[in-house]
Amino acid sequence: MRLARKFTLALVLLAIAVMAGLQYVQVRRELERSALDMQHDHRLLGHTLAGSIGKAWQLAGEREALTLLHQANRFQEQVHLRWVWLDGGPGTPALTGFPPRLLSTLLQGKDGSMVDPAVDPGLLHSYTPVLIGNRLGAIEITESLGEQQKYVNTVVMGTFAATAAMAIGFIVAAMAMGRRLVGEPVDQLVSLAHRIGEETSPPACRSRSAAATSSPPWPAP
Numbered sequence: 001m002r003l004a005r006k007f008t009l010a011l012v013l014l015a016i017a018v019m020a021g022l023q024y025v026q027v028r029r030e031l032e033r034s035a036l037d038m039q040h041d042h043r044l045l046g047h048t049l050a051g052s053i054g055k056a057w058q059l060a061g062e063r064e065a066l067t068l069l070h071q072a073n074r075f076q077e078q079v080h081l082r083w084v085w086l087d088g089g090p091g092t093p094a095l096t097g098f099p100p101r102l103l104s105t106l107l108q109g110k111d112g113s114m115v116d117p118a119v120d121p122g123l124l125h126s127y128t129p130v131l132i133g134n135r136l137g138a139i140e141i142t143e144s145l146g147e148q149q150k151y152v153n154t155v156v157m158g159t160f161a162a163t164a165a166m167a168i169g170f171i172v173a174a175m176a177m178g179r180r181l182v183g184e185p186v187d188q189l190v191s192l193a194h195r196i197g198e199e200t201s202p203p204a205c206r207s208r209s210a211a212a213t214s215s216p217p218w219p220a221p
Helices: 003-061 062-074 100-107 148-201 203-214
Strands: 078-087 113-118 123-132 135-144
Touching: 003 062, 003 078, 003 123, 003 135, 003 148, 062 078, 100 113, 100 123, 100 135
Parallel strands: none
Antiparallel strands: 078 135, 113 123, 123 135
């Protein structure tokens, strides 16, 4: 029985370790996929607005273009939009703490994004460059990572519950199989060894054993 329990315990621990590793990889993939989906949505929104704002800037001027951006911002519930000059022009927020690598990417006319962990649970800032005359600006799209965190927590809890249920089921199955595949054969081997030992023991030992079991008890004084 001890061998069966050790064998079952080893199988259970191995199975739990494998399932935990697979679930960890799945959670990591879900987190990365969620981040990529959010960045993709920002990029799509930024390029949609960039064409409209760039044309409005050329036809009606800066005020009309920024008014258009402000109106678009009113219809956004999860994101916040604003205009920034990448050369630090007047009338725009200073790019203090802006990563130099991201700024270099934007100056090349490519989209970029960064995560600001200063505000819990974090903010995702995405930038879509827009060329206005000989100056380069960008549409900044900011979104809280709260919804992403809620989604990740839901995935983690669901994964944990599924792993726990599978682990419990495997424990029950492993105990039953361990008893049937290991415990019973070991018991049969032990019983067979006892029988062989009794059959191969010397006759004198068997007669003394029989006499010892059949002799009357020592009379009491």
